[in-house]
Amino acid sequence: MFWGGLQNLFGFRSFAPSRKRYHLAFTATKDPVTKYLNRPEERETQLGSDHFPEIIWSNGYVPDPGAEVLAHFEDGSAALLTNSVGKGKVYLLGLSLLDVVLRNQNNRDYEAQRHYVNAFEPGADVWLLVLRAWYEAYGKDWVRLSTIPGGQRSALLLSHDVDWENSFAPGLDFARIEKANQASSTFFIQTKYVDDANSKAFFFAPKIDLLRQLKTSGSTVGSHSIIHSRGFNKFELGSGYETYSSYQPRGLGFDTASGATVFGEVRVSKELLDGEIPGQDTIFFRAGHLRVPISLPEALERSGYQFDSSFTADDVLSNFPFALPRDLGFEEDSEIYEFPVTIEDEESPGFAKRVPQALQVILANAENGAVSVVLIHSNESILKAAAEQDLLRQLPSDIIKTDMLTFAKFWRARDRLQWSLTATSVPTEAVLQVKSAEPVTGLTFEFQRPIATVTGGATMFPDNRHIVLPELAPGHSVSIHINYLH
Numbered sequence: 001m002f003w004g005g006l007q008n009l010f011g012f013r014s015f016a017p018s019r020k021r022y023h024l025a026f027t028a029t030k031d032p033v034t035k036y037l038n039r040p041e042e043r044e045t046q047l048g049s050d051h052f053p054e055i056i057w058s059n060g061y062v063p064d065p066g067a068e069v070l071a072h073f074e075d076g077s078a079a080l081l082t083n084s085v086g087k088g089k090v091y092l093l094g095l096s097l098l099d100v101v102l103r104n105q106n107n108r109d110y111e112a113q114r115h116y117v118n119a120f121e122p123g124a125d126v127w128l129l130v131l132r133a134w135y136e137a138y139g140k141d142w143v144r145l146s147t148i149p150g151g152q153r154s155a156l157l158l159s160h161d162v163d164w165e166n167s168f169a170p171g172l173d174f175a176r177i178e179k180a181n182q183a184s185s186t187f188f189i190q191t192k193y194v195d196d197a198n199s200k201a202f203f204f205a206p207k208i209d210l211l212r213q214l215k216t217s218g219s220t221v222g223s224h225s226i227i228h229s230r231g232f233n234k235f236e237l238g239s240g241y242e243t244y245s246s247y248q249p250r251g252l253g254f255d256t257a258s259g260a261t262v263f264g265e266v267r268v269s270k271e272l273l274d275g276e277i278p279g280q281d282t283i284f285f286r287a288g289h290l291r292v293p294i295s296l297p298e299a300l301e302r303s304g305y306q307f308d309s310s311f312t313a314d315d316v317l318s319n320f321p322f323a324l325p326r327d328l329g330f331e332e333d334s335e336i337y338e339f340p341v342t343i344e345d346e347e348s349p350g351f352a353k354r355v356p357q358a359l360q361v362i363l364a365n366a367e368n369g370a371v372s373v374v375l376i377h378s379n380e381s382i383l384k385a386a387a388e389q390d391l392l393r394q395l396p397s398d399i400i401k402t403d404m405l406t407f408a409k410f411w412r413a414r415d416r417l418q419w420s421l422t423a424t425s426v427p428t429e430a431v432l433q434v435k436s437a438e439p440v441t442g443l444t445f446e447f448q449r450p451i452a453t454v455t456g457g458a459t460m461f462p463d464n465r466h467i468v469l470p471e472l473a474p475g476h477s478v479s480i481h482i483n484y485l486h
């Protein structure tokens with residue numbers, strides 16, 4: 001479009017490339033593509049920290065008088081503009097989605113986040129929300145596969161990190177309180193079997209008995225590495241043959257270690273958890289201190305994991321789960337899905353005093369159909385479990401409260417779903433065909449056109465626009481006949 005002949009179509013007179021534009025603000029406008037951007041954190045975003053002399057490339061446009069500016073950079077140039085041509089409209093964005101979505105998610109951004117954790121940071125999500133709104137504004141008879149099961153608005157995913165010998169017993173208190181509030185959680189367990197400079201070994205009886213109790217009481221279990229090193233992000237990948245009998249890692253200090261590899265931390269912790277807990281198949285990982293080596297997706301994939309929760313949502317500017325790129329690069333996705341941490345318990349003044357703030361972040365994500373992940377260390381259960389119960393009781397009823405593993409399995413099946421909507425010879429009828437490789441419950445479709453009836457065991461919501469599918473058996477194709485109201 002930089003060829004002069006297309007300037008009239010896109011509605012600009014000139015453009016200027018730069019790596020020195022750090023802020024973007026959406027303009028007050030009725031244009032439908034910005035309809036989801038209602039909060040201040042969505043109306044303005046940061047593209048990179050001004051500590052860097054140069055950040056991502058942007059094109060700032062000088063618009064034609066007839067074009068409408070939907071967002072501008074801090075130098076006044078247009079970042080997003082639209083131009084009406086006949087019956088149609090064109091949109092022009094002066095940024096690459098690779099830079100404002102993927103670069104944030106693989107954490108190769110120029111520190112674009114405004115907070116590290118515990119705040120609402122939708123800097124990457126806004127572009128996905130613009131695309132969603134664009135599809136809904138201009139798609140004819142559009143259909144969307146909802147991000148949340150059961151026609152609900154959002155999901156609160158609960159987790160605990162067990163990274164100290166005295167964190168096992170209070171875990172049972174959390175599990176009990178969650179059960180009493182119709183919730184559940186995932187416990188990420190450090191399987192520390194060596195003494196080192198950071199702590200003594202603790203992964204043996206009676207801790208393992210407590211862990212088995214957690215599992216039988218309905219909690220799910222993930223790995224939180226072995227030595228929980230702050231230097232994990234600098235570890236070598238390792239051979240992939242690391243095993244309990246020969247892997248002898250040791251923390252030498254806060255962020256240094258000997259004999260430790262990424263494979264060792266990931267693979268041997270799984271080996272121990274799977275071996276010690278009846279019925280356990282460890283497929284969820286969270287790194288100690290949330291330090292992420294670029295080889296983590298590969299080590300997780302090759303060790304049989306499916307899910308990770310080692311980033312913060314603010315740091316990756318994303319509140320939707322996403323496929324973790326291989327090598328945290330730009331070329332291809334790994335098979336691992338990332339569920340970044342939204343709320344944690346350690347930042348001052350502590351989780352118990354931040355419940356109202358946490359609730360606001362959860363509600364902001366719920367507006368977008370995004371999720372919120374809560375991490376509470378189970379080192380004590382008097383203050384923190386009471387605070388968690390307080391949060392659960394204030395949660396609106398259309399926000400699901402569940403453990404991370406259950407939601408992650410839903411997300412994986414949803415992401416891999418094969419589906420199509422086919423028109424029939426009758427204008428008010430269509431057929432939705434759905435096939436899932438994995439068992440999945442609660443898949444929800446949203447329709448632009450109001451529906452009168454559905455078949456195939458699907459449930460229609462009172463708004464006539466959402467249908468919830470019955471449980472799908474793996475590998476089976478299901479056909480659902482849709483009758484529109486008119």
Ligand SMILES: [Zn+2]
Binds near residue numbers: 161
């Ligand atoms: Zn930890």
